[in-house]
Amino acid sequence: MRTKGRTTGQDIYGSEPRRRSPWGVLALVMLSGIALMRNGIDVGIGPPQPAVAASLGKHAGETFLPVPLEPLPYSPPARVRVSTIKVDAPIMDVGLDEKGWIAAPPPQDPNLAGWYQNGVAPGQRGTAVLVGHVDNQAGPAVFYGLGSVKPGHVVEVPRLDGRTAVFEVYGVEVFAKNDFPGVRVYGDTGSPELRVITCGGGYSKAHGYDANVVVFARMVSTR
Numbered sequence: 001m002r003t004k005g006r007t008t009g010q011d012i013y014g015s016e017p018r019r020r021s022p023w024g025v026l027a028l029v030m031l032s033g034i035a036l037m038r039n040g041i042d043v044g045i046g047p048p049q050p051a052v053a054a055s056l057g058k059h060a061g062e063t064f065l066p067v068p069l070e071p072l073p074y075s076p077p078a079r080v081r082v083s084t085i086k087v088d089a090p091i092m093d094v095g096l097d098e099k100g101w102i103a104a105p106p107p108q109d110p111n112l113a114g115w116y117q118n119g120v121a122p123g124q125r126g127t128a129v130l131v132g133h134v135d136n137q138a139g140p141a142v143f144y145g146l147g148s149v150k151p152g153h154v155v156e157v158p159r160l161d162g163r164t165a166v167f168e169v170y171g172v173e174v175f176a177k178n179d180f181p182g183v184r185v186y187g188d189t190g191s192p193e194l195r196v197i198t199c200g201g202g203y204s205k206a207h208g209y210d211a212n213v214v215v216f217a218r219m220v221s222t223r
Contacts, residue, residue, distance in 0.1 A: 072123030075161035084153045085145035093117040110141040122157040123165035127193045134198045143198035167194045167217035192219035
């Protein structure tokens with residue numbers, strides 16, 4: 001099994017926390033994007049898609065003014081909360097599948113998100129990545145409403161060390177899976193950032209969704 005759930009945290013905390021070296025593995029993901037639900041529900045009206053006004057005003061890879069916040073030390077995330085779309089979900093570790101895509105959590109649990117464990121932790125300097133299904137065979141899943149998130153909305157990520165990293169959304173975009181801009185999405189901006197990703201775009205029963213919805217956010221506070 002390519003993903004590993006977290007129930008006790010014993011695989012994370014030992015005598016010393018494991019250090020992440022994201023670029024060694026993220027390089028494998030740069031050209032592929034996220035392999036989430038390819039066989040969602042066959043409905044005429046799909047999940048919300050980002051409005052044009054919600055798109056980034058500039059490429060995510062361009063330089064932004066640094067956030068005047070001290071990055072947090074390494075600690076895995078425990079939950080993700082997006083109150084504007086009523087998301088409050090536990091997080092499990094995910095890695096890469098056999099095709100080099102970031103794997104998704106098991107689709108049987110609709111309220112479960114995944115953290116790409118070979119990257120940085122939310123709150124560390126760099127770009128942390130959370131993923132989740134938009135739907136499953138039974139109906140909407142954890143990130144069904146992600147396409148309706150707008151700049152200024154907040155994503156909270158409670159961590160296993162008891163700290164919470166608070167991120168503010170600054171852009172939402174849809175990228176075709178066959179032309180996924182890995183550097184734009186995963187690149188290090190010099191500040192603690194977060195990407196939340198699910199499926200989107202067009203859907204067919206034969207091929208599933210043909211795009212990914214990507215939320216871009218930067219850390220604005222901690223508690």
